[in-house]
Amino acid sequence: MKKPTLATIWLDGCSGCHMSFLDMDERLLEIAERADIVYSPLIDAKEYPTAVDICLVEGAVSSEDDLERIMLVRERTRTLVSFGDCAVTANVPAMRNPIGVQPLLDRAYVENVTLHPGIPLEVVPALLPMARPVHRVVEVDVFLPGCPPSADLIYQALVDLLEGRTPDTSAARFGR
Numbered sequence: 001m002k003k004p005t006l007a008t009i010w011l012d013g014c015s016g017c018h019m020s021f022l023d024m025d026e027r028l029l030e031i032a033e034r035a036d037i038v039y040s041p042l043i044d045a046k047e048y049p050t051a052v053d054i055c056l057v058e059g060a061v062s063s064e065d066d067l068e069r070i071m072l073v074r075e076r077t078r079t080l081v082s083f084g085d086c087a088v089t090a091n092v093p094a095m096r097n098p099i100g101v102q103p104l105l106d107r108a109y110v111e112n113v114t115l116h117p118g119i120p121l122e123v124v125p126a127l128l129p130m131a132r133p134v135h136r137v138v139e140v141d142v143f144l145p146g147c148p149p150s151a152d153l154i155y156q157a158l159v160d161l162l163e164g165r166t167p168d169t170s171a172a173r174f175g176r
């Protein structure tokens with residue numbers, strides 16, 4: 001029987017949620033037995049597949065690159081999980097929202113720089129006016145808060161999803 005497909009992506013986040021994913025340790029083997037991991041920063045896949053069953057999305061939508069990726073991922077994914085506080089509330093990335101894009105870039109790339117100050121116009125994706133939680137941009141099916149969500153919580157949520165249940169995330173807590 002064909003296994004369900006599982007993906008993870010990383011938008012504007014610190015990678016801590018993916019580190020917590022890795023903290024599932026030996027349970028990763030069980031997840032890999034039960035699902036085909038088809039796309040993730042943790043594997044060497046370059047293109048997001050056309051039909052994915054479950055995708056964990058870490059991070060807020062902060063740049064034009066994030067926006068393009070989340071639109072494509074939503075279109076190609078059956079169950080989209082907002083994975084961690086940055087995805088669920090915009091959390092740390094949203095700290096820049098009251099500052100405004102231009103003053104932020106000036107501070108980071110010009111005022112605080114002694115060698116070659118200048119705002120990058122290539123390679124670094126352009127920032128959107130605000131960092132936004134994923135559900136403010138596309139529809140989200142499951143919310144998994146935590147900064148990061150614990151490995152136990154991630155494991156239980158994945159098992160529930162792989163067995164066709166809506167995960168019980170009542171043990172999840174914002175900020176830890």
Ligand code: SF4
Nearest residue numbers: 013014016085086147
């Ligand atoms: S929720 Fe916390 S651990 Fe996850 S990406 Fe954001 S800051 Fe990092």
